[in-house]
Amino acid sequence: MPDVDLQAIRVKQTNQYVCTVCGFNMVGYYTEYCPFCGAHQRNFIASEKCSQRYRVQGTRVNEKVTRLQSVPSLGLEHAAYRIETDGGAYWIDCPSSFDARLDPVEAIIFTHHHFLGASNLYRDLFLARVRIHELDSLHKICKPFTFDELFTENFKIGEIEAFHIGGHTPGFTFYVFEDVLFICDYVFLKGEGAALNPFGPPVETRDGFNKMMSLIKDRDISTVCGYRYVTDFALWKQRTDLIP
Ligand SMILES: [Zn+2]
Numbered sequence: 001m002p003d004v005d006l007q008a009i010r011v012k013q014t015n016q017y018v019c020t021v022c023g024f025n026m027v028g029y030y031t032e033y034c035p036f037c038g039a040h041q042r043n044f045i046a047s048e049k050c051s052q053r054y055r056v057q058g059t060r061v062n063e064k065v066t067r068l069q070s071v072p073s074l075g076l077e078h079a080a081y082r083i084e085t086d087g088g089a090y091w092i093d094c095p096s097s098f099d100a101r102l103d104p105v106e107a108i109i110f111t112h113h114h115f116l117g118a119s120n121l122y123r124d125l126f127l128a129r130v131r132i133h134e135l136d137s138l139h140k141i142c143k144p145f146t147f148d149e150l151f152t153e154n155f156k157i158g159e160i161e162a163f164h165i166g167g168h169t170p171g172f173t174f175y176v177f178e179d180v181l182f183i184c185d186y187v188f189l190k191g192e193g194a195a196l197n198p199f200g201p202p203v204e205t206r207d208g209f210n211k212m213m214s215l216i217k218d219r220d221i222s223t224v225c226g227y228r229y230v231t232d233f234a235l236w237k238q239r240t241d242l243i244p
């Protein structure tokens, strides 16, 4: 465990609030309505209380990948994923609740700016570097969060490959690690079919999706890790092929 000042994190938590409707963390401020989902402040809880009420549970996806989510479920929170690489452990995205019992990671890398979770607190706890695409870092809800690295191009970190496709958000980036694809909320599964995330510009989202499919077409992907699902790639592909 790195040498961290837990007391300083607790002090920060006294001025941090979590919207239980969407999981958004208000860092250092409190508003009447949630800046992310618009829920009324009666739905907010202090970060410390959130840590008492929720814990972060890890569910194995495979030997090296674990899905992380708050238990009990915390509103619209999107799953984060922990990846063990030969070069260290990383998170893709970040849980909304702060659970100091989790194992440390080298860095927290974001698909996009929608679910930054308690990344500011985990950054302090793990002494981890936080990375996001520069275009998403510009959004006003990101202001109170600290990013250590703003990337603007595709990159590779600890065997994880990052591909910027934009679309759903301007900086949206998907990741590939070995045979696993990480796409957060780019694609929703609905009934027997699938749909592209409707909360964004539809034409750009479609373009980004096409770009992603062409980037992975020669790869041997077996699993897709999404915001609320982990599924077999072949089945997911069959469903996404039907998207008009
Ligand atoms: Zn909210």
Ligand SMILES: [Zn+2]
Pocket (backbone or CB within 6 Å): 112, 114, 168, 185
């Ligand atoms: Zn999103």
